Amino acid sequence: MAYPTPARESAPSSTRHLSFGSACAARAWRLRRGWDDLLRRIPCDCPLCGGPAAGNLLCGVCRGDVLSARAAAPAHCAVCALSLRGRQCPDCAVLCPAFDRVVAAFDYAAPGDLLIRHMKNRHRHAHARTLAELLAGAVECAAPSLPRHTIMVPVPASRDALKRRGFNPAAEIARALARRLPYALRPELLQRTREGRRQARLPREQRLSSVEHLYACPTPVPGAAIAVVDDVLTTGSTLDSIARAFKAAGAASVTGLVVARTPYGEGR
Ligand SMILES: [Zn+2]
Ligand SMILES: [Zn+2]
Numbered sequence: 001m002a003y004p005t006p007a008r009e010s011a012p013s014s015t016r017h018l019s020f021g022s023a024c025a026a027r028a029w030r031l032r033r034g035w036d037d038l039l040r041r042i043p044c045d046c047p048l049c050g051g052p053a054a055g056n057l058l059c060g061v062c063r064g065d066v067l068s069a070r071a072a073a074p075a076h077c078a079v080c081a082l083s084l085r086g087r088q089c090p091d092c093a094v095l096c097p098a099f100d101r102v103v104a105a106f107d108y109a110a111p112g113d114l115l116i117r118h119m120k121n122r123h124r125h126a127h128a129r130t131l132a133e134l135l136a137g138a139v140e141c142a143a144p145s146l147p148r149h150t151i152m153v154p155v156p157a158s159r160d161a162l163k164r165r166g167f168n169p170a171a172e173i174a175r176a177l178a179r180r181l182p183y184a185l186r187p188e189l190l191q192r193t194r195e196g197r198r199q200a201r202l203p204r205e206q207r208l209s210s211v212e213h214l215y216a217c218p219t220p221v222p223g224a225a226i227a228v229v230d231d232v233l234t235t236g237s238t239l240d241s242i243a244r245a246f247k248a249a250g251a252a253s254v255t256g257l258v259v260a261r262t263p264y265g266e267g268r
């Protein structure tokens with residue numbers, strides 16, 4: 001079975017030790033992916049409809065349903081991946097984001113939102129694999145493709161959220177994603193500077209101010225291509241704050257890899 005080999009020469013020398021810079025790391029990834037390929041063949045019930053499926057992934061019908069809303073949108077913002085109705089993106093017009101672009105698997109709408117809500121609120125940890133598979137598909141189709149020396153970093157959870165859920169959904173999705181994609185996973189590159197407020201309960205304006213300087217990248221990452229992994233992107237304020245932290249640390253680019261993008265007018 002042939003997998004793409006992560007290229008050493010494309011990574012900036014200053015961050016090679018952070019990304020997939022060694023043949024050893026590339027071999028380890030091929031082993032992880034081989035194991036993941038075996039798991040994909042184990043029969044299971046579809047996490048949405050309960051029909052026949054495999055590898056804890058969606059059946060073909062549910063996969064089509066989850067991806068349909070996004071596929072039907074006439075266009076998407078080239079930066080924040082919002083499904084557009086008009087020509088201009090209302091989110092980017094307000095935010096002027098520091099991140100370079102977003103890759104999203106589906107729009108946060110029925111029935112895909114159920115997978116995310118059940119994972120986060122009903123402790124369905126196995127859904128991380130289901131969601132990561134959908135996101136991996138979107139990343140593999142993204143144009144232009146991500147650089148081979150991309151470093152994946154999950155959005156860190158607050159202590160309150162970790163206590164409430166017992167796990168960080170973004171970290172679980174990132175871990176599952178790292179078995180499918182040939183990019184290094186370096187969660188320690190991003191830290192929270194304070195506890196912060198729960199975003200879901202704040203109106204849009206307060207979300208922007210509440211995440212200012214909320215994240216820090218304590219290690220210099222000159223020239224790095226960073227991919228920030230999260231479950232849902234709503235206003236983009238969290239990703240924007242993280243992108244500012246990474247760019248202050250020298251990153252060349254920051255891409256958001258999100259499972260679901262909230263359509264305009266919802267949850268804002
Ligand atoms: Zn199904
Ligand atoms: Zn936009």
